[in-house]
Amino acid sequence: MTLSAATGGYSPPVPRSSPPAISLAVDLVILTIRDGKLNVLLIERGKPPFRGRLALPGGFLEDGEDLDEAAIRELGEETNIEGRNLHLEQLRTYAAPGRDPRGRVVSVAYLAIAPDLPPPVAGSDAAASRWMPVGGHGPLAFDHDEILAHGVERARAKLEYSPLAAAFCEEPFTIADLRSVYEVVWGVALDPRNFHRKVNSVGNFVVPTGERRQPRSGRPAALYRRGQATVLHPAMLRPTKP
Amino acid sequence: MTLSAATGGYSPPVPRSSPPAISLAVDLVILTIRDGKLNVLLIERGKPPFRGRLALPGGFLEDGEDLDEAAIRELGEETNIEGRNLHLEQLRTYAAPGRDPRGRVVSVAYLAIAPDLPPPVAGSDAAASRWMPVGGHGPLAFDHDEILAHGVERARAKLEYSPLAAAFCEEPFTIADLRSVYEVVWGVALDPRNFHRKVNSVGNFVVPTGERRQPRSGRPAALYRRGQATVLHPAMLRPTKP
DNA sequence: GCAAAAGTGTTAATGTTACACCCATGT
DNA sequence: ACATGGGTGTAACATTAACACTTTTGC
Numbered sequence: 001m002t003l004s005a006a007t008g009g010y011s012p013p014v015p016r017s018s019p020p021a022i023s024l025a026v027d028l029v030i031l032t033i034r035d036g037k038l039n040v041l042l043i044e045r046g047k048p049p050f051r052g053r054l055a056l057p058g059g060f061l062e063d064g065e066d067l068d069e070a071a072i073r074e075l076g077e078e079t080n081i082e083g084r085n086l087h088l089e090q091l092r093t094y095a096a097p098g099r100d101p102r103g104r105v106v107s108v109a110y111l112a113i114a115p116d117l118p119p120p121v122a123g124s125d126a127a128a129s130r131w132m133p134v135g136g137h138g139p140l141a142f143d144h145d146e147i148l149a150h151g152v153e154r155a156r157a158k159l160e161y162s163p164l165a166a167a168f169c170e171e172p173f174t175i176a177d178l179r180s181v182y183e184v185v186w187g188v189a190l191d192p193r194n195f196h197r198k199v200n201s202v203g204n205f206v207v208p209t210g211e212r213r214q215p216r217s218g219r220p221a222a223l224y225r226r227g228q229a230t231v232l233h234p235a236m237l238r239p240t241k242p
Numbered sequence: 243m244t245l246s247a248a249t250g251g252y253s254p255p256v257p258r259s260s261p262p263a264i265s266l267a268v269d270l271v272i273l274t275i276r277d278g279k280l281n282v283l284l285i286e287r288g289k290p291p292f293r294g295r296l297a298l299p300g301g302f303l304e305d306g307e308d309l310d311e312a313a314i315r316e317l318g319e320e321t322n323i324e325g326r327n328l329h330l331e332q333l334r335t336y337a338a339p340g341r342d343p344r345g346r347v348v349s350v351a352y353l354a355i356a357p358d359l360p361p362p363v364a365g366s367d368a369a370a371s372r373w374m375p376v377g378g379h380g381p382l383a384f385d386h387d388e389i390l391a392h393g394v395e396r397a398r399a400k401l402e403y404s405p406l407a408a409a410f411c412e413e414p415f416t417i418a419d420l421r422s423v424y425e426v427v428w429g430v431a432l433d434p435r436n437f438h439r440k441v442n443s444v445g446n447f448v449v450p451t452g453e454r455r456q457p458r459s460g461r462p463a464a465l466y467r468r469g470q471a472t473v474l475h476p477a478m479l480r481p482t483k484p
Numbered sequence: 485g486c487a488a489a490a491g492t493g494t495t496a497a498t499g500t501t502a503c504a505c506c507c508a509t510g511t
Numbered sequence: 512a513c514a515t516g517g518g519t520g521t522a523a524c525a526t527t528a529a530c531a532c533t534t535t536t537g538c
Contacts, residue, residue, distance in 0.1 A: 022264045024348055067337045093335040093350050095309045106266055108335050196491060218489025219535035438518060460516030461508040
């Protein structure tokens, strides 16, 4: 955001108005890849507002809970993630007045990346909960279209310089599995040969297990696990269009 | 964040506890460069808690206000920014229970980048408000050390792939001014010759005004304004140590 | 053998680094 | 003339991109 500060200048120190009553919620953008498409977990709202509309899973913060704890709890309520490693990061906070007709609801959005998960379970507020291809759903409840767009944008950007792509893969995985993540999330085709070398030249991005996996046809592929790298050197740069 | 989900599995749909009373605040990490050092705007708290301690400027959200609006308002109260362009972006939200002894205060942190600004004005909660070199101050109030660290880290990272560095510069600026930003924020020395070419090879990072500025001694330097680019291609990569 | 997918080699284009050298100015 | 920063040239090196080619499997 860049602004041409139009705030009308200096305001003298005055007592603040008493803060309005606020509810704090956590909403989750949970992404995975299913059938070669980027999918997001959506719920069908079982009660007003936006009854029957699709929405991101989420819920209100409980007493004494920190944001990460609430996000993990909601994740557990919406999906079967016991014992799995997954990526979870805070995305952004949304507080526009009127974004929730029930009143002043501030939502802290989280981005979660998971391998293809078992079918989700029904959540508390949810009449139904299911994976949907991103873009293959109507408008979402509240400002969730905007939140989802931010989440997808963040994921696309982080593929370049972080090992996030590996979070989409069930371990162990092949280089082709990993390449498919990049291709699906970025919506581009990558050269398998160059991709293979590039991934292996990045320090600690993936580590070979020594095992192999037989594809439907063709030479067996080496298997890998996620490495310890938190940033990629060099980065996996997105191909430039022109 | 990567976690080994230890949430104990599925929780049945239960009515949520009524949300606790929450106050929503906006805190600002305002960075600038003064005397060749990265500086942050801090206030000395005029009342408890943490009376007399340094803290990030900030305040509570007012009725009907969105987060960006509150951040801009606070910025106007703490600094003289009328008519200036500056960079402002949401950083992260902090809600750990106990982070504020007054109760459940959730803080949405913003990162602002500005050219060397005139001396700040006294804010509402502030006994004093001043620029301090980052690191050259004691521990801050609340969890503001953590927030500041996140802000600085974000700024360092964004110098690489965004034109953020130019937000530190008063327009018009020279290439050497811009280089100084990178050197100060990253804490490294850069080759002036290579830097010059690199900046000019990045599309729309800076645009020449056609004017020149005379340094204390030496050849006059060409002047530039910020370009329209939002991402840098190619990126201004940080030198690798080894 | 053939198809299919994995993986290696090679080369040209592009980007990065180090540093020699020239330019324009004040003293 | 000399010091001081601004700016260009150039060659070694690294990274990327395009694609020919080899490997290992199932049928």
